[in-house]
Amino acid sequence: MTTPIENIRNFSIIAHIDHGKSTLADRLLEVTKTIDKRLMKEQTLDSMDIERERGITIKSVAVRMNYKSKDGKDYVLNLIDTPGHVDFAYEVSRSLAACEGALLLVDATQGVEAQTLANAYKAIEQHLEIIPVINKIDLASADVESARRQFTDIVGLDGSRAVLASGKSGLGVEDILEAIVERIPPPKGDRKAPLRALIFDAVYNDYRGVIVYLRVVEGRIAAGFKVKMMSNDEKYEVIEVGSLTPQMRAAEDLEAGEVGYMICNIRSLDKTKIGDTVTDLLKPATEALPGYSEPKPVVFCGMYPAADTDYMQLRDALDRLRLNDCSFSFQADSSDALGLGYRLGFLGLLHMEIVQERLEREFGLTLVTTVPNVSYRVTLTSGEVMEIENASKMPPSNEIDVTEEPYIEADIMVPTQYLSAVIDLCKKKRGIHIRVDYIDANRCMAIYQMPLAEIVLDFYDKLKTYTRGYGSLEYRILGYRPGDLVKLDIMLNGDRVDALSCIVHRDRAAIVGRGLAAKLQKLIPRQQFEIAIQAAIGGKIIVRETVKSMGKNVTAKCYGGDISRKRKLLEKQKAGKKRMKQVGSVEVPQEAFMALLKVDDDGA
Amino acid sequence: MACPYCDFVKRPISGDAPDEFTEALCREIAEFEGPGEARSIFFGGGTPSLLSERGFARIFEALHHRFEIAEGGSSSRSTAGAQSSIGRAGARPSQIEITSHPEITIEVNPDDVTPERARFWRGLGVNRLSLGVQSFDDVVLKFLGRCHDTEAARRACGVIGDQFENWGVDLIFGAKPPSAWAASVAECVRFAPPHVSTYGLTYEERTPFWKQRHEAVGDDDALAQYRHAMDALGAAGYEHYEVSNFARTGFESAHNLIYWRNEEYAGFGPGAVSYLGGVRARNLSRIDTYLTRPGEKEESLALSARETKVETLIQHFRTRAGIEHAAYRARFGSEIEEDFGDAIRTLAARGLIADDGGRLSPTRRGYELNNEIGLALV
Ligand SMILES: Nc1nc2c(ncn2[C@@H]2O[C@H](COP(=O)(O)OP(=O)(O)O)[C@@H](O)[C@H]2O)c(=O)[nH]1
Numbered sequence: 006m007t008t009p010i011e012n013i014r015n016f017s018i019i020a021h022i023d024h025g026k027s028t029l030a031d032r033l034l035e036v037t038k039t040i041d042k043r044l045m046k047e048q049t050l051d052s053m054d055i056e057r058e059r060g061i062t063i064k065s066v067a068v069r070m071n072y073k074s075k076d077g078k079d080y081v082l083n084l085i086d087t088p089g090h091v092d093f094a095y096e097v098s099r100s101l102a103a104c105e106g107a108l109l110l111v112d113a114t115q116g117v118e119a120q121t122l123a124n125a126y127k128a129i130e131q132h133l134e135i136i137p138v139i140n141k142i143d144l145a146s147a148d149v150e151s152a153r154r155q156f157t158d159i160v161g162l163d164g165s166r167a168v169l170a171s172g173k174s175g176l177g178v179e180d181i182l183e184a185i186v187e188r189i190p191p192p193k194g195d196r197k198a199p200l201r202a203l204i205f206d207a208v209y210n211d212y213r214g215v216i217v218y219l220r221v222v223e224g225r226i227a228a229g230f231k232v233k234m235m236s237n238d239e240k241y242e243v244i245e246v247g248s249l250t251p252q253m254r255a256a257e258d259l260e261a262g263e264v265g266y267m268i269c270n271i272r273s274l275d276k277t278k279i280g281d282t283v284t285d286l287l288k289p290a291t292e293a294l295p296g297y298s299e300p301k302p303v304v305f306c307g308m309y310p311a312a313d314t315d316y317m318q319l320r321d322a323l324d325r326l327r328l329n330d331c332s333f334s335f336q337a338d339s340s341d342a343l344g345l346g347y348r349l350g351f352l353g354l355l356h357m358e359i360v361q362e363r364l365e366r367e368f369g370l371t372l373v374t375t376v377p378n379v380s381y382r383v384t385l386t387s388g389e390v391m392e393i394e395n396a397s398k399m400p401p402s403n404e405i406d407v408t409e410e411p412y413i414e415a416d417i418m419v420p421t422q423y424l425s426a427v428i429d430l431c432k433k434k435r436g437i438h439i440r441v442d443y444i445d446a447n448r449c450m451a452i453y454q455m456p457l458a459e460i461v462l463d464f465y466d467k468l469k470t471y472t473r474g475y476g477s478l479e480y481r482i483l484g485y486r487p488g489d490l491v492k493l494d495i496m497l498n499g500d501r502v503d504a505l506s507c508i509v510h511r512d513r514a515a516i517v518g519r520g521l522a523a524k525l526q527k528l529i530p531r532q533q534f535e536i537a538i539q540a541a542i543g544g545k546i547i548v549r550e551t552v553k554s555m556g557k558n559v560t561a562k563c564y565g566g567d568i569s570r571k572r573k574l575l576e577k578q579k580a581g582k583k584r585m586k587q588v589g590s591v592e593v594p595q596e597a598f599m600a601l602l603k604v605d606d607d608g609a
Numbered sequence: 610m611a612c613p614y615c616d617f618v619k620r621p622i623s624g625d626a627p628d629e630f631t632e633a634l635c636r637e638i639a640e641f642e643g644p645g646e647a648r649s650i651f652f653g654g655g656t657p658s659l660l661s662e663r664g665f666a667r668i669f670e671a672l673h674h675r676f677e678i679a680e681g682g683s684s685s686r687s688t689a690g691a692q693s694s695i696g697r698a699g700a701r702p703s704q705i706e707i708t709s710h711p712e713i714t715i716e717v718n719p720d721d722v723t724p725e726r727a728r729f730w731r732g733l734g735v736n737r738l739s740l741g742v743q744s745f746d747d748v749v750l751k752f753l754g755r756c757h758d759t760e761a762a763r764r765a766c767g768v769i770g771d772q773f774e775n776w777g778v779d780l781i782f783g784a785k786p787p788s789a790w791a792a793s794v795a796e797c798v799r800f801a802p803p804h805v806s807t808y809g810l811t812y813e814e815r816t817p818f819w820k821q822r823h824e825a826v827g828d829d830d831a832l833a834q835y836r837h838a839m840d841a842l843g844a845a846g847y848e849h850y851e852v853s854n855f856a857r858t859g860f861e862s863a864h865n866l867i868y869w870r871n872e873e874y875a876g877f878g879p880g881a882v883s884y885l886g887g888v889r890a891r892n893l894s895r896i897d898t899y900l901t902r903p904g905e906k907e908e909s910l911a912l913s914a915r916e917t918k919v920e921t922l923i924q925h926f927r928t929r930a931g932i933e934h935a936a937y938r939a940r941f942g943s944e945i946e947e948d949f950g951d952a953i954r955t956l957a958a959r960g961l962i963a964d965d966g967g968r969l970s971p972t973r974r975g976y977e978l979n980n981e982i983g984l985a986l987v
Contacts, residue, residue, distance in 0.1 A: 531828070533959055533978060556832035559979040561808040561853050566868050567882045568920045569889040569910055575923075575983045582984075 008081045010262040011191045015083045015220065017100050019128060020110035021118035021477060025140045029110065029172035029181075030068075030084060036178050037070040037082070039250055066206070067103075067218055067264050069248040074186045082185060083248075083264040085205070087124075096206075098127050099279060102295075103205045103220035103264060106134035106189030108181065109160070113139045113147035117155040119418040119450070119477035125160050134189045137167035138181060143174045159444050192222075194261030200224035200232070200285040202259075202267075203294050207277040209328040215271035216253070219283060220264045222294055227258035231286035232269065235293040236278050240286055241269035274331045302334050302350025303411065303482065304357055304461045305394040307375040307504060308364070309346030311586065311595065316345045322368035323347060326360065333360050338395065342504040342588045343373055343598075348395055351377075354461050373586055375504045376601040379458045382409040382485045397503035399492045402543055408508075409485035411457040414439070416479045418450045423472040427451055430471050434459035435510060454483065458508075462602055493518050495525065496539040496546075497591045504588075507601055519548045520604035526550040528597045536591050629900055631664035635671040637877050637892075637903035643885055644875075647676040649864040652715040653739075662729055669733050678711050712737055712775075712863040719757040719765035727772045737862075738769050738776040739806075745796040746789035753784055753810075754817075766800040775860060777804030782834040783826045784810050790834045791841070798845045803860035807838045808853050832977065839973070852927045852979050869928050871921040877904075887912055914941075918948055923983045926962065931970025945969065952985040 020026040034040045070082045087100045101107065107128045111117055128135050137160075139152045153164035168184050170177030206218040219226075226232065230243040247255040248265040259265045271277055280296030310319045323335050334350035351357040357377055364370050381393040384407040385400060393399055415436075419427050424441065428451065431438070436455035443449045460480060468476040491514050495505035505525075509517050518540035525538050529552050536552040560571060585592040650672065660668070672678065714737040715730060722740070730738070742762045744750050750758060757765075769776045778797050782790055797805060809831055812822035826834075839849055847855035851869060854862065867874055876883045880894030890909040893899045912920070918941055925932035937945050945953060953969065956962045961975035961982055975982060 533961075533974075533981065553829075555978060555981075556828035557809065557835055557977050558981055559809065559852055559977060561811060566874060566876065566884065567889070567891065568868065568871060568884070568924060569912065569916070571983070572916065572920050572923060572987060575980065575987045578980075579984055579987050 007258075007260055008263065010194065010196065010260070012078060012080045013083070013191055013262045014080060014106065014185050014189045015085065015104045015192060015262075015264055016106045016108060016185055016189055017085045017087050017097075017104050017128075018108045018110055019087055019097065019101075019121075019124035020140075021112070021115070021120040021124075024110050024112040024115065024118075024121070025172045026087075026110055029108075029138075029140065029170070029178075030086065032172050032175055032178050033082075033084060033182070034068060034070065034251075036175070036182065037072050039068065039070045066208075066251065067249055067266075068251045069264070072182055072186070075183060076186070080186055081263075082182070085264065096300075097124055098131070099205045101128055101131050101133060102280075103203060104131075104133060105192055106136065106185065108138050108185075109135050109156075109162070110138045110140050111152050111156070112141050113149055113152050114141060114144050116148070116152055116448070117159045117418075117444075119416050119479040122160065122418070122450075123416065123479035125162075135162055136181070136184050136188055137162050137164060138177075139167045139169050140172055142169050143171040143176060155445065192262035194221070194223045196223070196225060196261040198223040198261075199288045199290040200226055200230075200283065201290045201294055202226060202283040204277065204279055204281045204283060206279060207271075207274055209274050213268050215268075215274055215277050217267045217269070217271070217277055217283075218249075218264075219259075219267055221259045221261050223261050223290070224285065224288075225258050225260040226267065226283070226285075228255075232283050233286050233289065234278065235282040235284055235290070236296075237281075239276060241271065243267055243269045274328055300332055300352055302332075302352060303379060303457060304351045304353055304377045305348060305380060306351075306357060306377040307338055307340060307343065307346055307348055307395065308361065309340065309343035309373045309375075309504075309586070311371040311373050318368070319347065319364075319370060319372070322364050322370055323349075325368070326363060330360070332356070340375075340397070340504045342502045342593075343375075343586055346373075350380075350394065354465075373504075373595045373598055375598045376507060377461055378508060379411050379456075379461060381490065381508060383407070384409075393508075396492060396508045397506040399506075399508060402491065407487050408490045410488045410490060412454055412483045412486045413457045413460060413480040414452065414454050414483055415460065416450055416452055417468065417476055418444070418448060418478075419472050419476040420447055421449050423475060424449055424451065426471040427468070427476060430464075430467055431455065434464060456486075456488065456510075457482065491542055493521070494541045494544075495521065496537075496541060497588060497593070498537050499539075500589050501541075502588055502593075504598055505600075514542045515547055517601070517604055518542060521601055522548045522550045524600040524603050525597055526552055528594060528600055529591065530594065531555040532592060534590065628661075628664060630896075631660065631667050633900045633903040634878055635667055638668070638671040638675050640904055641675060641875060641877070645675075645677055647672075647678055647711070649712040649867065650678070650714065651712075651864040665729075665733065714739055714862070714864055716741065717765075719761040722765035722768050724768050724772070727768055731772060736773070736775060738773050739804075740765055740769055740776065740778050740802075742766070742778045742797070743781045744784065744789065745793040748786060749781075749784045749789050749793070752786075753781060763800075766802070770800060770802070775804070776802050777806060777856075777860075777862070778802045779806045779808065780838075781808050781810050782838065783831040785824065785826060787826050787830045787834060791837055794838055794841045798841065803857045804862065805842060805847060805855045806853050807835070807842075807855070809835065835977065839976075848929070849976070850929045852976050866928075869924045871917070871924045887917065917941075919986050922949065922986050926969075926971050926975065926982045927979060929970060931962070931968050933968040935967070949986060956982055956985050 018026045018030060067083055067085045070084065072080045072082050074080055085100045085103050087097045109121065109125050109128070111121055125135065137156045139149055141147060142149060149169060153167055156162045156164035156167055168177055168180045170181055200221070201223045202219040202221045204217055204219050208216050210216050226243060226246055228243050228245050231240065232243055233240045245255050245268045246259050246265055247253055248263070253266060256265065267283070282290070282293040282296070284290045308319070310316050327333070327335070332352055333356065335347045337345070338348040339345050349357070349360065351360060354377060361372060361374055365372060378396055381399070383391045383393055383400060383405055385391065385404050386406045391400070417427055428438070431451070431453045434455050436453040439452040439454060441449050441451050465478060468478055489511045490508050491511050493507050493509050493514055494501050496502065522538050522540045529536060529538070531553055533555055535554045538550040538552065539546050540548045582592065585594050713735050715735050716739040718741045742765070743753055743755055745759050745762055747759050766778065778800065780793060780797060810825070812818050812825060842855045843849060847857060849855050850861050851865070854865065856862070873884050875885060876892065879892055879896050879899035881892045883890050888909055888911050890906045893902060893905050893907045921940070922932065922945070932945070934945060953962070957964060960972055961978060962969055963972050971979065971982065
């Protein structure tokens with residue numbers, strides 16, 4: 006499908022969440038007749054159900070469009086999608102590495118946000134040509150001039166060259182296409198040189214195995230080629246190459262500058278390293294392309310089968326899920342309270358929710374999930390260093406020399422009137438004030454360093470509440486720093502429940518302990534016998550709450566002799582208990598294991 | 610006359626409707642394809658006084674025509690396979706039991722009781738009366754949305770006590786104000802009915818009361834009231850023979866014991882439930898469709914062996930007598946232990962049931978938490 010290299014444009018759309026990236030992408034596909042309008046499901050690029058429901062893009066994908074420009078020439082435009090949520094920020098860099106340019110989209114009613122900036126910097130780092138686009142100009146509240154100024158003043162682009170558009174009405178979409186052709190440089194790359202193709206993504210397909218998305222940088226690749234992965238020397242024979250339109254369409258070959266897919270009998274995703282270079286086995290390149298560091302899970306939680314799901318089912322489901330999402334990790338774990346299960350690692354809280362939801366929805370499991378935590382680094386007095394991903398595995402405090410926790414640097418962009426609220430919030434979250442940059446008359450960016458643990462739980466939601474939805478957040482991981490951390494234990498009727506243990510900062514331990522005990526008291530239903538809930542720090546009990554014993558539970562009458570109706574009601578009630586875990590003599594509902602998330606900063 | 614907390618099938622009465630209704634009910638009885646003998650009758654679920662005396666008489670005639678209800682009949686309870694029941698307003702069916710004294714009960718409200726009516730009922734063969742007093746406190750009666758007042762309740766108790774040897778009073782606890790409960794129970798005891806039922810107020814969906822469920826008396830108060838009833842009625846010589854029922858020896862409700870032993874019965878009337886040949890079935894519950902197609906079922910459920918066992922145990926565990934190991938074995942050909950071993954052991958460990966070797970029966974706590982027993986068994 007040889008397209009002259011000068012007629013190819015590879016680009017991404019980057020934007021803050023909700024600024025209209027998916028809508029615009031759909032419109033581009035429609036205008037270029039890549040997809041028939043009638044067949045178009047809303048937001049075609051978000052293909053997973055969960056993605057569509059939540060309106061977020063998780064997996065990036067590439068689509069090839071044909072476009073006849075006003076200069077009369079036929080162009081191939083490859084749109085490489087990027088994910089829209091901070092949890093998956095690393096995937097943005099992956100996608101950008103396969104492009105020469107990017108559309109930087111800003112909602113004309115919102116202006117530049119934290120993610121706009123973060124993504125713009127990623128594109129600048131990779132020397133991409135950035136086309137500023139002011140979107141949603143169909144709205145009455147659109148402020149085009151202010152958006153232009155922000156592009157110039159905040160991002161450092163030429164705001165006067167911004168394209169005005171509305172992904173919704175289609176206004177300006179042609180201008181965007183023209184700008185892509187005019188301003189984004191064609192790829193460079195010698196088609197005669199030895200093959201070098203960058204893997205920027207991969208998905209697993211039940212019928213075809215792993216489908217590798219790649220950008221050919223030099224040389225060409227075709228079915229029948231013997232190739233190898235430069236990172237690990239794994240060798241494969243290429244079965245098929247092609248482009249995504251967005252359906253897979255096989256092609257004779259892919260040449261330097263082109264973007265497409267490759268299928269070559271790879272059985273599982275962990276054999277495919279994103280960022281790896283594919284080369285020709287017979288005529289190998291000497292040097293791999295610059296890759297990118299693989300994302301590491303930062304949030305961990307336990308997942309345990311609830312009563313009706315068994316451990317083996319969970320294991321199978323995790324194995325299967327891992328085939329198409331290798332960004333989460335898992336390893337067998339066991340809990341005294343919850344039995345056999347797994348410890349899973351995720352890129353963020355949203356990622357965790359998505360994985361849990363997929364396990365339940367796609368595999369029909371009922372799971373009990375424990376409160377997420379970060380990983381801690383503990384240096385023992387013996388000098389041994391351990392990574393702790395599970396609070397209950399924390400060694401006794403007298404054996405610990407230093408406990409360290411991961412820190413992040415957060416860029417929080419807010420209208421100035423909310424700055425003091427944000428500073429309050431950051432203080433509560435143990436934030437270290439770095440500086441505040443005033444962006445324009447109305448907005449500023451607060452830069453804070455703070456423990457990742459404070460961010461993963463509920464920071465994002467809190468920020469939205471504190472700023473009436475106007476605050477936006479972007480963060481980078483800095484590394485471990487020492488912290489005065491203690492383990493908080495919960496006891497039910499005197500027995501420690503490992504799945505409820507958590508690690509908290511000493512200053513807040515008492516507040517959190519009281520808050521958690523109070524929440525549990527509300528969440529655990531009254532049972533036949535009284536239940537004592539105690540919170541303890543370092544073995545010392547700081548609070549006790551009581552769940553009173555059940556008063557009366559009896560159906561007075563028998564529904565006019567309809568005994569079967571009563572039995573069915575009881576069966577229904579019993580089914581509702583499936584999410585309960587029997588912990589010693591106490592039945593604990595699934596929400597109780599997440600109670601920590603509901604404890605406010607002031608312990609309420 | 611409808612109680613706002615009651616989810617029994619009701620209908621507005623107007624014009625000739627009652628006669629139309631009587632005819633439909635009689636037709637259902639006449640066309641009933643089931644056993645021909647009956648050992649108890651229960652007119653339940655509301656207010657038979659709404660029927661004209663003629664209508665009442667018609668229904669009795671239909672029953673006698675269809676069923677053998679021999680006074681002083683010889684068949685014993687265990688062999689009589691036939692029951693028939695009449696739920697005038699449906700969901701509380703009635704039964705006919707062939708014993709030396711077939712129990713024929715009607716459920717009435719205090720306002721419907723007059724000495725003349727009582728005589729009329731006796732003349733028809735009614736030998737047991739269940740009086741829906743609910744409370745001897747006017748504030749509580751208002752709270753419950755009842756039409757009668759305590760005066761009417763007292764008068765009715767006097768009339769019934771004079772004319773019937775076998776009668777009972779229904780009381781409701783869990784209503785507001787809770788402080789009125791002890792006095793209601795005491796006054797009830799003074800009238801000395803041989804049978805007392807105490808029902809905890811429940812807030813059923815699809816009743817006007819459902820909206821008021823936030824006003825419900827707290828769990829602990831309701832428990833205290835229930836316990837007070839157990840103590841006070843026990844002290845007055847009543848046997849607490851079933852979760853909600855107290856009786857002097859010999860005055861247990863034969864009709865209700867059929868339910869509690871999970872035995873068979875037929876129900877007549879809109880929404881009435883039957884249990885015959887292992888099938889639990891419910892009549893059409895809408896009055897208009899019932900009138901044109903009496904006896905037609907809106908739901909029929911053939912119970913599996915397991916379901917039958919579960920229901921049998923749940924019901925028996927409502928009664929003081931519980932269930933005898935031997936009776937279970939005779940009925941199902943298996944041991945309770947092999948069918949429900951785990952649940953029974955857990956329940957015993959929780960102190961909800963006790964095993965004296967011969968029988969399993971609920972403890973006092975097992976009465977209070979009776980649904981917990983059911984939950985362990987399903
Ligand atoms: N008025 C208007 N609304 C838009 C436009 N583009 C997107 N939207 C709406 O903005 C919301 C977010 O759009 P979406 O494309 O999902 O944003 P994404 O999160 O960046 O992919 C949706 O409700 C869209 O319907 C536009 O040009 N004009």
